[in-house]
Amino acid sequence: MLLSALLWVFTTTGGRQIFVKEVLGGAYDSQAEHFLRGNVDVDAEAIGHEAMIVNGEVRMYFGPFPALLRIPLNFVYPAGHGKWSRISGFCAGVIALFAFAGLVRTALCSSLLSSRARNWLGNACLIGFAFGSPLLLLLGNLSIYDEAIIWGLAFSLAALLFAFRSRLVEGSALTRALLGLSLCAGGALLSRVTFGAPFILIAPFLALKLQRENRIANLMALALPLCAALTFYVWLSYAKFGSLTGVNFDYYINPVHSEFAHKFGVFSPRRILNSFADYFSLRFPSLQREPPFLAADRHFYEHPSLYSNDFSEVYLSLPWCSGWLIFGAIMGITCLVRRKGADAFERGATVALFGQFLCILSYFLLAQRYAADLYPFLIFCLVIFLGSGGVALLRSRHVIIGLIALSVIVNSLATVSWLVNADQNVPPETRAAWEKLLGRRYSKSESEKS
Template sequence: MGLSATWVGAWLRWPRLKLAASVLVCYALVLIVPHFLPTTGPVSRTFNSMLDHLMHGRFDVDPAIVGKEGFARDGRVYAYWGPVPAILRLPIIILPQWRLINFTIPYCAVALFWMGAVKIWTVRFVLRNRPTVPRPLARAMYLVIALSGAQMCFLRFSIYQEVCLWAGLFSAVFVAAAIVAQHQGLGERERLVMASAAGAALLTRVSIGIGLIAAFGLLLFVEAVSNRAHLREQIRKSMRPLIVLAVAGIATAWVNYARWGDPLTFADYKYYLFNLKYPDRLARTAAYGLFNFVRIPFGIIYYFLPVWVLHGSDGQLLFEATRFRLIDAAELPPSSFLLTDPLLLALGGVALVRWLGQRRLGAAQGGAIAAGLAIPPLLMLTAISMCFRYRMDFYPLIEFLAFSGLAMIRQRDAMARPWLVSALAAVSVLSSVAVSVAYVAGKLGPGQLLIGRGVGQYYLSRLGLL
């Protein structure tokens, strides 16, 4: 009993012990769980193949594994996903036959665990530094972070999801460092963490990586302008972080050149093997490109007001002509940030309104970070495909604004009312659970091909209720 109490006390007192124990648990999860899981198709082993080829100095993957998700160029097949999820598989090469084992599900679980843990830590940091935050709101934030939004809606573990979850983890680390900088100042440690997270994201999911780099660059610009008298000190603090980003940029350019023959091309869709199944995509890409502002109205509908899944009086899906002209695929399930994340959005609105009314350095810093983090959502609103997992690109902005707004709430504010925060938290959790169930139950791919008899009938059928 005495020994147990000693260990419990050490656990509570030493954060590093908790960190080490968590790492060991995650490592055990990765090594043990795959042996009890069925193989879900060769594509799930794409990162195994990518790692195997990287260790031999090659950037292609096994065409039999990646299948139609590959890009055929000059006699080899490549994947467009960043190499970080493959590199993170280095510990598994100690296992016999590791190339044949599907590690996707445990790696998704590990990424999701750490992503949630970092966000919980960020909430705790804000509450420690702003003890005036009302307790009902604090409890609601913990509940929302744990059981809704990015931590609940993406539980359909797959190789597609894994990339987004790792990028979500890196962006969560970036946002945590940005929040620390808001409260304690932008020191060298915060800069180094932000730069490392942005570089890792760039080599994982480029859209999120670009947003983090832009946010970091804009923050450094604001800091330099506001502290011109200490510019030399600002440069000194930024040297190591900028070197980290430069290394990540060079590595990204190297990977791009090896895959596509162009250091600035992240994926060349004229080589995409899925074009054989959906030949209309090439014509659509030629007419409107991979990203186009003309898609923003439909993007807003898709991500915030998903009425596109409903049928009109003519029997066609609403906005079907617009979708067919501009969009390759609009993926199910229908969802809206207004339902899955209302508390975060409300707190984010508080942050924006108060920053606009201030002329302080903190407001300028927050606005700069938010402007950079707005790039990934803007890219998703203009993208040729609108997939459910792309919602992850919105969360760095949503959560940064929400954490910033949380620190501003006082007892007299409307957002401090217990009934209001409880209602918003309940809507967030219930909606996120419902969306998660629909995501797991449904099929991937173009949603318009699945709901010809109605979206309600489709999900009742998928859930075995019809």
């Protein structure tokens, strides 16, 4: 609860900025209104420079879940129209936080650690996830881009939690766990497809393990919500772009990205090694004398045939942002490779989530927010290590806690620096509040130039 309160303060810039117009956040409200009218369009002024023009109609490529969420919110409180991004994003952040806590708790219950050591390590991991991961960035800037990502991450972790629990329970509890998995996987699919797609592959591995007792009910609980979400996603893609597979960048009004995607493709395996080198480099932000003491910024990264931009927005690589998680994931992968008892679910989930991992590494843009797509795989491997690390976990728990402390400090300072100095999608009033907190003089004219 304390972490949730701290994240609320961070998200709302001290608790004073709740209903704020985030960049293009009103596009979800517009999409919701058009859904109620029976079409898939969006107002041009709402989607702005991210519009796609299909046969003269304006469309948006972002996942529909935040728009669907706007329907009841605007019905209950119409004055919040166009300003729901922070409440929506905070709810997703809390779901992600509690889902991660459940995963860690479930894993540690089968470890060799004492009860006290479990509490220390579990609480440290929770702090690490809250402040030593991209979650902090996503909550600090809930523009149209980040809101979809944070919901995808939240639903993905919740689906993983239900998947692990379904292997520990029986009877009606199993049915509820499978239903929760299916609903969350569907939510992930409708938020950001890269988060939901792995569960289409994971679900059959769970289905194969179902016992004869209540088999039909359990299969329906596992399949129906996810199949409904997949059907809606395919229908919506076809209604928007005339394609069953999703967005077509030929319709994008941004000529730079559109032409690049048409020529070199949105995803390409040729980018994997270069993207991995950027996301996992040891590059450290520049130091500065004034708060927040780190200067996070874009860096030159020109590969004309690989990336649409000649720069990368990965302002803090994962070894500095989440070194604790990388360490745990490496140990978890080692456990999976060495263990003879790894079952079909563990192997299938590893492959499916690693597919998502490779997918984002093959994308034609590099940005800190996209790193969130790497985390379901890393977290899954961490959970494997926490649950079956044995003596290795016993010996390395202090190393993990130390890495968490380092990641929390570096990621927090770098994220604040990025939000204040470099992020073009931070609202002026939010930037002004951060400037005041850091003891700087805020210039509105300079903010508009940036």
